[in-house]
Amino acid sequence: MNQTDPDYFVQGIIDGNRRMIAKTITLIESSLKRHQTLAFAVMEKILPHTGNSIRLGVTGVPGVGKSTFIENLGVYLADLGHKVAVLAVDPTSQRSGGSNLGDKTRMEKLAAHENAFIRPSPAGETLGGVAAKSR
Numbered sequence: 001m002n003q004t005d006p007d008y009f010v011q012g013i014i015d016g017n018r019r020m021i022a023k024t025i026t027l028i029e030s031s032l033k034r035h036q037t038l039a040f041a042v043m044e045k046i047l048p049h050t051g052n053s054i055r056l057g058v059t060g061v062p063g064v065g066k067s068t069f070i071e072n073l074g075v076y077l078a079d080l081g082h083k084v085a086v087l088a089v090d091p092t093s094q095r096s097g098g099s100n101l102g103d104k105t106r107m108e109k110l111a112a113h114e115n116a117f118i119r120p121s122p123a124g125e126t127l128g129g130v131a132a133k134s135r
């Protein structure tokens with residue numbers, strides 16, 4: 001298998017390989033046409049393996065404790081043996097085009113847990129705190 005084969009990414013996800021999960025998210029977020037074609041094929045192949053998770057959205061004004069809540073809940077669940085993934089979406093500055101993407105450093109205990117995966121992503125031009133490709 002190679003990096004142009006959807007099975008390369010799918011197997012990495014199924015194996016729980018953090019590096020492959022991160023690479024796959026980067027592939028899905030890419031705007032390059034060849035990446036979008038491969039990302040679609042990966043999503044088609046991974047779909048039969050999904051459906052056994054619970055999604056929870058957390059939103060609020062800055063400083064309210066979202067990251068603290070997510071870390072505490074995530075560590076609790078991970079300690080119980082559950083796999084926890086945090087897809088943190090940070091707003092993108094209209095002026096600079098950049099995002100803070102600091103959630104991984106704010107959730108230090110969760111980021112180091114073997115049952116956890118944290119991926120910060122910029123919201124881009126999407127409003128409402130959810131990136132266009134968060135699905």
